[in-house]
């Protein structure tokens with residue numbers, strides 16, 4: 001039995017208060033979707049099996065280039081972060097794993113594993129950091145890491161990634177995500193071809209250290225911290241990387257790492273078709289890599305991404321198991337509340353995508369009936385699936401209304417009393 005950060009009695013009494021209304025809503029929605037020949041129980045079961053990893057860095061307050069305004073009870077280190085992640089999981093039952101960032105979360109692997117085990121948590125993909133300098137590090141990443149002009153700096157970055165794999169092996173992770181800040185701020189500053197050649201060679205060295213049952217995810221991003229060019233700028237370059245490295249290499253799609261208005265769901269479709277979709281960093285954005293909460297700005301786009309994932313399942317695409325991770329910076333909210341809300345929004349998009357009448361959609365596509373094809377998607381998207389999400393949480397021991405339960409639990413006050421006020425801390429934007 002996992003250690004409970006929120007009392008089960010509190011969750012039970014919260015659920016008791018809401019149960020009658022929930023059951024009534026669930027029954028009504030069940031009748032509604034039954035008229036579309038959909039079994040609500042089957043959809044609920046699928047949703048309950050869908051999980052998304054919480055980023056360790058997401059439970060601390062994030063920041064911008066201008067400032068960071070810490071909240072109360074900020075986690076002091078990785079063990080506090082795991083405690084906060086356990087709260088998100090306990091209430092949502094959608095986030096059983098945590099994605100670590102090294103060196104921010106560096107600790108004795110045996111202690112990491114023991115602490116996570118006690119909380120009933122596991123570990124998702126490891127994340128390396130060669131976009132900032134760790135204290136005492138020999139070579140600086142100011143001018144790049146895996147693509148740096150200096151061989152010793154590249155070797156140091158390769159070593160760091162291999163260390164992440166070693167830590168991950170000890171705690172049960174099965175993947176490494178590599179995002180680099182390498183790039184340039186001026187035309188002419190770097191040679192595009194040579195820097196990409198150096199990057200590929202360095203990544204091949206990391207790839208060689210990858211265990212057989214691991215995957216490596218490369219993550220593209222069109223700008224920032226380099227503002228003229230980045231070495232891994234878009235999904236095309238990312239695909240070339242995955243193809244060059246080999247069968248254990250896949251592309252990671254961070255929803256915020258594209259030009260505004262990019263058709264991300266189409267990129268997802270392409271990567272699925274050519275077997276190179278590794279997974280996601282879910283978040284939302286308005287202008288750039290805003291790292292806003294999933295589904296907070298453009299929930300329809302999130303739905304369209306999930307529509308591609310469900311379509312792939314429906315078509316029986318083989319060897320298809322993308323990793324789902326959240327990557328957000330919570331600047332003005334309680335990070336635990338943002339993560340609870342985001343996990344629910346991600347499941348919401350999945351549930352809506354499960355409601356799409358795929359036979360009807362295929363028929364409209366064959367008939368070139370654009371209006372009805374669009375309406376078929378909209379019909380699923382317009383369905384209020386909240387009762388399905390609540391039922392999935394309830395059946396797994398979570399809360400019908402997880403934000404309300406969290407607020408009533410007093411957890412933030414409890415940890416604020418124990419954890420000293422934070423004045424600074426690592427950034428939350430990657």
Ligand SMILES: [Mn+2]
Nearest residue numbers: 254281327430
């Ligand atoms: Mn990311």
